[in-house]
Amino acid sequence: MSQSIYELLTGVKIEEATVEQLDSATGRTFVDRQSIEFWQGILTLSHVMKAARTYPYGLPIPETGAIEVVTIADSAVGVIKPQGDTEVWRVENIDVDNCNASFFDGTTASPITADGSGNLINNPPFYISAKCYLAFSNGSGSEQTPSIAYHKVSL
Numbered sequence: 001m002s003q004s005i006y007e008l009l010t011g012v013k014i015e016e017a018t019v020e021q022l023d024s025a026t027g028r029t030f031v032d033r034q035s036i037e038f039w040q041g042i043l044t045l046s047h048v049m050k051a052a053r054t055y056p057y058g059l060p061i062p063e064t065g066a067i068e069v070v071t072i073a074d075s076a077v078g079v080i081k082p083q084g085d086t087e088v089w090r091v092e093n094i095d096v097d098n099c100n101a102s103f104f105d106g107t108t109a110s111p112i113t114a115d116g117s118g119n120l121i122n123n124p125p126f127y128i129s130a131k132c133y134l135a136f137s138n139g140s141g142s143e144q145t146p147s148i149a150y151h152k153v154s155l
Helices: 019-026 033-053
Strands: 066-069 076-080 088-095 100-104 109-111 126-129 133-138 147-154
Touching: 019 033, 126 133
Parallel strands: none
Antiparallel strands: 066 147, 076 133, 088 126, 088 147, 100 109, 100 133
């Protein structure tokens, strides 16, 4: 074993460490007696990341509840998106305010509202992240302000 997980992630803060980095590190070793120390480091960091970013038992983090509003001009699109790569929000309520809403990954949209009706076809609660978030398309003829109520479930 040439490097420990601590050597591989030297200088990376827990809040900035990603699951992809841990996964990449695990690909550098085998499951055998010689790699026990390496795997102990991986498990320790995995538990620390989980404890630092989530509320016990996967519950919403109560002190992080908020309402997010986006103002969208007519014929424009606005997004509501968690900050950072590891934040996950549980959307508790959504007000589309005459817009069409979709889950969006930056390239492809998956509708939440029936086209043009504003009726929800996917009701909260649901989860959004920096990789799959909400996009609102406004074709109402005037400025709109869709909003969501959410709790963070991962920081």
